[in-house]
Amino acid sequence: MAEAEGEMSSLLEEAAARRAAPGRALVRDAGLIVGAALDMAARFRRDGRLLAFGAGASAADAGHLAVEFTHPVIVGKRALPAISLANDASAVSGIAVSRGYGAVFSTQLRMLGRPEDIAVGFAVEDRCGDVLGAFAAARQLGMLTIALVDGALMDRTLVDGTLVDHVLDARSGDPRIAGEAHMTTYHLLWELVHVFLDDPAPLDGPGTAASGCAADATCVTCADTAVPVHVTELRPGGLALVDTGGGTEEVSVALIEARVGDTVLVHAGEAIAVLGGDAP
Amino acid sequence: MTGALYPFAAAGGDTTREELVMSTAAKAAESVELRLRVLERLGPSLAACARAMATAFRAGGTLLAFGNGGSSTDAQSVAQLFLTPGRGGRRLPAISLTGDSALLTALANDVHFDVVFARQLTALGRRGDIALALSTSGGSANVLRGLEAARRAGLVTVGFAGSGGGRMAAERLADHLFVVPSSSVHRIQEAQATLCHVLWELVHQALAGAEAGGVQAGGEEASDGGLGAGGVGADGVGAGGA
Numbered sequence: 001m002a003e004a005e006g007e008m009s010s011l012l013e014e015a016a017a018r019r020a021a022p023g024r025a026l027v028r029d030a031g032l033i034v035g036a037a038l039d040m041a042a043r044f045r046r047d048g049r050l051l052a053f054g055a056g057a058s059a060a061d062a063g064h065l066a067v068e069f070t071h072p073v074i075v076g077k078r079a080l081p082a083i084s085l086a087n088d089a090s091a092v093s094g095i096a097v098s099r100g101y102g103a104v105f106s107t108q109l110r111m112l113g114r115p116e117d118i119a120v121g122f123a124v125e126d127r128c129g130d131v132l133g134a135f136a137a138a139r140q141l142g143m144l145t146i147a148l149v150d151g152a153l154m155d156r157t158l159v160d161g162t163l164v165d166h167v168l169d170a171r172s173g174d175p176r177i178a179g180e181a182h183m184t185t186y187h188l189l190w191e192l193v194h195v196f197l198d199d200p201a202p203l204d205g206p207g208t209a210a211s212g213c214a215a216d217a218t219c220v221t222c223a224d225t226a227v228p229v230h231v232t233e234l235r236p237g238g239l240a241l242v243d244t245g246g247g248t249e250e251v252s253v254a255l256i257e258a259r260v261g262d263t264v265l266v267h268a269g270e271a272i273a274v275l276g277g278d279a280p
Numbered sequence: 281m282t283g284a285l286y287p288f289a290a291a292g293g294d295t296t297r298e299e300l301v302m303s304t305a306a307k308a309a310e311s312v313e314l315r316l317r318v319l320e321r322l323g324p325s326l327a328a329c330a331r332a333m334a335t336a337f338r339a340g341g342t343l344l345a346f347g348n349g350g351s352s353t354d355a356q357s358v359a360q361l362f363l364t365p366g367r368g369g370r371r372l373p374a375i376s377l378t379g380d381s382a383l384l385t386a387l388a389n390d391v392h393f394d395v396v397f398a399r400q401l402t403a404l405g406r407r408g409d410i411a412l413a414l415s416t417s418g419g420s421a422n423v424l425r426g427l428e429a430a431r432r433a434g435l436v437t438v439g440f441a442g443s444g445g446g447r448m449a450a451e452r453l454a455d456h457l458f459v460v461p462s463s464s465v466h467r468i469q470e471a472q473a474t475l476c477h478v479l480w481e482l483v484h485q486a487l488a489g490a491e492a493g494g495v496q497a498g499g500e501e502a503s504d505g506g507l508g509a510g511g512v513g514a515d516g517v518g519a520g521g522a
Contacts, residue, residue: 004489008327011485015478016319023312030305034297056364060357064350071349073465087353087379125366175366176477179357183473184311187466188304199295 019180022151022172026181029168033185036146036166037192043144044197046116046238046254050082051143053105053134054122057179059086061122061148064183068190077194085109085134105134115142115237116254122182123158124150125175135163142239142250148185150178228275231262242266307467314460314467315474322458326475329438329456330482334490336410336436337483343374344405344435346397346426347414350469352378354414358476362483370484375404377426397426407434413454414476415439416468418446427453440475442468 439454
């Protein structure tokens with residue numbers, strides 16, 4: 001009995017020790033979390049919705065994340081549209097039986113997703129199933145894509161940012177500890193989204209990774225200065241293709257009444273004023 | 281209203297991104313500190329609870345987990361962890377009482393939301409099973425009535441609460457009670473997740489110890505190394521077609 005108690009106490013010490021480094025890593029990643037929340041707030045402002053997905057324990061996290069946004073824990077915070085794609089047993093098993101488990105989330109995203117929406121997917125313990133396919137479908141639709149991954153993830157396309165806009169890495173290969181870090185991450189994301197929705201001032205700051213813009217690319221409409229551009233095509237979800245003079249980019253025109261041919265002023269990916277019609 | 285979350289943001293209205301990053305970092309630090317603190321303080325009680333749960337599992341008991349809102353999905357996560365832990369883990373019988381919308385809506389509509397867990401525990405629970413309740417306040421009527429029903433039916437009762445522990449603590453409604461000392465619902469849930477994960481590890485250690493002592497264990501030995509990756513099929517990366 002004494003021996004068993006000794007074993008339990010060493011397990012407890014070891015369990016605490018295993019959590020210290022990933023916990024500190026999350027503190028260091030605060031800037032990444034703020035950056036992701038900033039882009040999420042911009043999507044919610046455009047009437048975008050949040051679609052969450054994950055398998056196993058992450059399916060529960062997807063549900064937890066959705067309820068945080070739809071039914072805020074703090075009285076007075078507005079309800080934001082969010083759903084989990086993982087908690088309807090009929091939908092999940094129906095797609096799994098007819099199209100295979102690898103189609104569960106991508107099928108739902110293609111049917112439900114809109115360009116202004118946000119895709120938040122959990123990829124933990126390489127049991128991510130359809131999560132990679134779901135990100136590809138979401139990105140194809142123009143959705144903002146955010147991946148919560150564990151430290152043991154093998155698929156580099158998730159980690160290096162070619163598949164998603166924001167990667168938030170739990171930096172632990174233990175799926176339980178990764179799940180704990182993810183819970184803190186989405187709690188913080190929820191809080192920050194409301195800070196940005198309540199007070200847009202920080203939205204004007206530099207460094208937001210607007211959807212579709214590679215971090216290292218020169219992107220005129222994402223820059224922190226307002227630039228005049230020419231609208232060449234209107235797209236669903238309050239988006240438009242614009243000619244910047246240096247190339248074609250996609251921007252949001254949700255705040256203004258833009259028509260093809262208009263010259264509009266764009267700041268940080270958002271058209272903020274119509275300067276005139278049928279410019280050269 | 282931002283003030284409740286970020287007091288400085290309400291004051292000037294000119295919050296800088298740097299301030300938000302610092303505040304976010306502080307909350308992440310608070311989260312890990314709280315996790316480590318509760319592990320240290322509640323560790324011995326956690327070990328005692330794990331021994332009781334291992335005894336229940338060895339006798340053929342089933343874990344029944346429940347909670348509201350975010351705690352309902354956390355209950356699902358706990359049940360999933362015991363039932364299908366993946367690589368190397370032993371599978372143990374566990375059910376979440378929060379995932380069946382037919383039951384939940386029927387009970388809430390026909391009777392009252394206060395009974396959604398109590399009725400399930402009365403119907404499903406057998407003497408020797410384990411009821412695991414998750415609450416951040418310790419005061420949710422349906423969770424407390426669930427614990428009361430579980431105790432009447434002879435289940436081992438395990439309760440997680442936060443803040444001061446609420447009625448769950450005041451009325452000693454759980455045999456094994458874990459109160460996370462925080463006033464933030466989010467930090468409480470995060471620390472409870474850690475406690476549940478470590479409890480799961482301790483249960484496995486207790487079961488292994490009992491087996492080494494010659495006691496026949498219940499549960500099913502996992503041999504599949506986890507569920508395996510779902511694989512990326514026709515809808516996979518680069519498949520293109522919408």
